[in-house]
Amino acid sequence: MKEITIEIDGRRVTVPEGVTVFEAALKLGIEIPHLCYHPSLPFLGACRLCVVEIEGARGLPASCVTPVAAGMVVRTNTERVREARRTILDLLLANHPLDCLTCEKAGECRLQHYAYEYGVASSTWQGERKRLEPDESNPFFVRDQEKCILCGRCVRMCQDVQGRHAIDYVHRGFAVRVSTPYDVSLTETSCVFCGNCVTVCPVGALTPKMSRGRGRTWEYTKVRTVCPYCGVGCNVYLHVKDGRVIGASAAEGPAHEGLLCVKGHFGYEFIHRPDRLRVPLIRQGKSFREASWEEALSLVAGRLLETRKRYGASAVAALASAKCTNEENYLLQKVFRAVLGTNNVDHCARLCHASTVVGLAAAFGSGAMTNSIREIAEAELLLVTGSNTTETHPVIGTRIIRAKRAGARLIVADPRRIALAEEADLFLQLLPGSNVALFNGLAHVIVKEKLYDAQFIAERTEGFAELVEALEPYTPEYVEGITGVPAELIVRAARMYATARRAMILYSMGITQHTSGTDNVLAIANLAMLCGHVGREGTGVNPLRGQNNVQGACDLGALPNVLPGYQRVDDAEVRRKFEECWGAPVPTQPGLTVVEMMEAAARGQLRALYIMGENPMLSDPDINHVREALEKVEFLVVQDIFMTETACLADVVLPGACFAEKDGTFTNTERRVQRVHKAVDPPGEALPDWVILCRLAQKMGYPMSYDHPREILEEIRRLTPIYGGISWERLGTDGLQWPCRDADDPGTPYLHKDRFARGKGKFHPVKYRPPAELADEEYPLLLTTGRLLYQFHTGSMSRRSQGLEAMAPEPYIEINPRTAEVLGIGDGQLVEVASRRGSITLRARLTERVARQVVFVPFHYAEAAANVLTNSALDPRAKIPELKVCAVRVRPLGANGSDGGGS
């Protein structure tokens, strides 16, 4: 690109063509005053505060929208410029309340800042001022239009970055303001309350309700940490005053580019909820009594050792936590392997991406997202399947929408017409559980039309011939019959995917939570390898991980068959390394998976279960069965931050610390290890989970103590090659993406660059197998489950955050209006949904999002838990249950829940 040299305030600077005068000045360290300019937003040139003098130019151009031109001579701070800026500030103040004394934004308000700098105390222009009541109509933030200076940052954030178009300018002239269509409340618009408008607002026009009246910028400290909700790993600042988190704001970070979603921005009330667990509890009959740590841990240690002694190590098991830190998960598996001698360690990844771990390890040699979130912008084509990304990984969803609007093509394959489907070039509405057929169908077309990457296949893969043979039956017409996707769309999608120069697949639990989960993943991997869309920037096979640290929990060995770093327990060499470090033998047999643990418990073979930060009573399939199993366990320990549905069944409940109360690391979905920092103390006597585990180990006679999680990370580093270069100090603010093998390794943004982790990529021919349960006369509809934007997982955090709960307070079932008509169900009516395993009662929501034979229930709600209905049938290899498909029947009830149907 052409370089251009210009002169600014007597200094010369050379910048690429197309750069603005404002940016060129920044390069010289000159920050020109500005209000509407924001580096992550398209330039607008609205506030005019950044005007400068340019020799030969008419008037005073706004530097933020004036591109540099050769030989330009710019002056940024002449008296004429300063006078113009003073006039502009004067004009803004004439129409702005001067209530800085009580304004939430005081101290960080840009208008206040410049008024001070330019000595504009109040306006010299007296006249009409806009009078508008603050809009309090949404639960998250206040819109005070009187303070709005119309810089348009919020509008651009909403339209150009977030892609929502919930707000825009309305009216003309002096009456212009930012509003919603027809001035309705934001709650009635397309707004998703990401709050990114609040982040960029330079004045007090948009302020979070949570922080109101609780302290201003100079009163609180900002602690940088990682959001505890989904796997995107957004960085946030927690605002801490007097030992309490009073607010949160976005921090810059490579994974999320400074954006947050509604949960990451406003979902922190749970930290200080009065119902946090504060002291250890020991069961006494039907209730609990408070106990000291000494008593509680002695009891737990004693019972665990005793159980092992009496029934063997296989009678003891632990569930690790995708919400806890890497260090804590490492310690949990260490305690159970080294102290109790069992590999019975698993966690909820079993329920979300076990099939990814198995499938991608088989195909590529590594079971994680191949590429980075940032690379979504580099892809020419995005294929999103089984992921309602805008609700489950909102910041990634936004990125996909932005890529699409910037010219990338988008194919969405999902049983539901999700929000992304509305943006898509092609929407393939397949029947739940027909994924293998669909992907085989796409591959069939690509092979038939010879659109595959022959060179890539020859050089980098094996098993192509077997694949071709296996694909033969999957003609578009045959696949249409299975999936319900028109053959013509299958052909078009195949051509689009194959002919794109860089195509990226993103998927989530719609792919993995099936009895065919591993096959689904393998079919996707086949497709990517077929077209050479792996091992390059902007391509790849990218499972989106659901929990903040589910990637890390897997990485750190909270799995029954592998030690940290996916090192197999049946590998003697590996075991020796760990045994040397731990000073204890490592068991050789792989342990039980989550669902197998429940089965073993129900059979009476599993006698003691230690659950750290998980809630299987809501998250696992066939909850009635889970309850029976947990009740049957002789000794159940639950370590959590709230009295969850699972904790209610425990013998001992140990109060842990939430993410804001401890240091450590989380690993996000793109394999980025990031630092988590303690902001506040845990409530009452609650302790960080790593401390609890150390004390428990000591109680069991195993000496284990660390002063700080960084020491644990150091131990991990030494034992785990993919984390070999990751130290607390190196992580800094941006973190590191594994594999990061030594201190000089900058980390790996995308995997399998020149060779696959397993050497050659392996095609695995897979056959379509129907789901374990299909619709029949008795249960004529297919139920699929999933998440909502405003809730998270089992709701223990999100349902304790008022705003989130207010937006999605109630369970519901999505039914196609035509199906509802046949069943005599009206919108909002109470219905009973029953499967072979149980039934729940909830309200019907009639929507075209679901096809006629499909219904959808979010699984967050204990009062109508979707997992009462779901099927625990397992994928044979990954042991993941089929949470995404089961057969149900739906019948209408009367207003009070009585039988209302039939007539």
Next chain:
Amino acid sequence: MSIDLESFKAMKHELEERRQAGKARRTVIVGMGTCGIAAGAQQVWAALRQELNNRGLPIALKKTGCIGICEREVLVDVVDEEGRWTYGDVTADKVPAIIESHLVNNRRVDEWLLGKVDSPECPYPDMGFYRKQVRRVLVRCGFIDPESIDDYLAWGGYSALVKVLESMTPEQVIEEIERSGLRGRGGAGFPTGLKWRLTRQAPGEIKYVVCNADEGDPGAFMDRSILEGDPHAVLEGMMIAGWAIGAQEGYIYVRAEYPLAIKRLRIAIQQARDYGLLGENVLGTGRRFELKIKEGAGAFVCGEETALLASIEGSRGMPRPRPPFPAQKGLWGRPTNINNVETYANVPAILLHGADWFASLGTERSKGTKVFALTGKVAHTGLVEVPMGMTLREIIFDVGGGIKGGKQFKGVQIGGPSGGCLPADKLDLPIDYDSLTAAGAMMGSGGLVVLDEETCMVDLARFFLNFTQSESCGKCTPCREGTKRMLETLERICEGEGDPDVLERLASLAQTVKDTSLCGLGQTAPNPVLTTIRYFREEYEAHLGEKRCPAKVCRALLEFRILRDACRGCGACKKVCPVEAITGERKEPHEINAALCTRCGACVEACPFDAIVR
């Protein structure tokens, strides 16, 4: 059916022949532009239709657009063996008499006759209004039926397009336009040929031509008259531009307040499509060209080119910073040529008659003619087309017939709300882009509002600022907030409030708004204020210092008095006074209680003896 160039030419030739042959055929033509219709042309048309039917006269009845002298609408032309005669101020009840006398008895009704049409370039050379006009852009307005492509073709329409397609390269077309010196008629006067060249040179497969028909200046109706009177001329200009720059699609952005123009454009576009001038394969050349209409929703700022583009794209019409200019990055980010209606309407004639012909009129740097909408306190209002460089004096006094009611000329607001107000000593200023800019005004799109002694210049500045303030898009601070404070200041001056130094503050704010605003609207909105301060400062000072409005317009500064000698005590004033401020016995001189008087002026209107003064 596909029409190729040859068959199109043959058809065109036949239409031209037929017109020559039928020139003297008896026809009645009604002026049915918006001005004619507003004056009652529909009723006149209906009356004519009925009268001709009743009498069984085999005489064609046709419609045409505005010929310019709007104040005499409804205009009805009668074509007979001796020529084409124009009746003015026709009403439905005059119709039977005109038909009876002129068409049955062959006796023209002289008392209603405006004159005999001489040539389309100067239809009534005997009338002062037309004597100095040179109608080039408007040449067919008021003559052809704007809803008939055949009429346009018969009058030589689309000859330029045929010539271009047959014998010119895009490069030659652009050169010809450049050589002609044509500059944009929408206001700023950017050289049209250069704009075309820049758009042609901009990289990209897809390009657009856009016609700015969002004529929003108060008192301006040039573009509307062209669209209503000769829509094909604009289409032809756009087709040529599209061909020259390599565009395959064009948009005409018309304000929805121009329903007749939109209707006629739609008809014209459909006809052009039917004749193979638009579509996938224009006249068999293998080139695609399509035109679409986008109706604007009435925002003045959408006349600003970048706001206009945003509006076509479906966004709120708000200006974007330039550069990039539309020629580089316009509609949907593609290189786009935007000209206004009059600019495109100039194009066919330039290519047909040559750049030299065009440049033979005008000044050194402003060539050709300019259409003005002449309004205000001038004797003859209407649409006029004069050579560039004509002085204001000639336009106002020779063409416009001077000031209405023999009052004193005070100034002229030229270029609409973005323009400036020029005083009497600028009357000999030649009208061209550069002289006007130098005088603090601008050509604008061609609004000319004449002001007389009864116009208060402060009030006038207030009026225009009120307009620009309410039409500001609100995007940039100086325009949104600055014009508001300027307006408030002017309102206060009109109320007699404000210190003498307020003028300096006002001028200084005006200059900042001009210097720092984002788009043309904000950059020019202060012009009326700055020029009135520059040329009529004493009026501001009278308001501020003496609390007096010399033009007796600003109500707050008026005092109504009844002249005792002139008052006959009729009580008419007392009756109309809405606040009972007037007292007095019948047949005795009345009095106004100044404390109660709201200065509404009703009494002045009511007094039959001119006994009330202010």
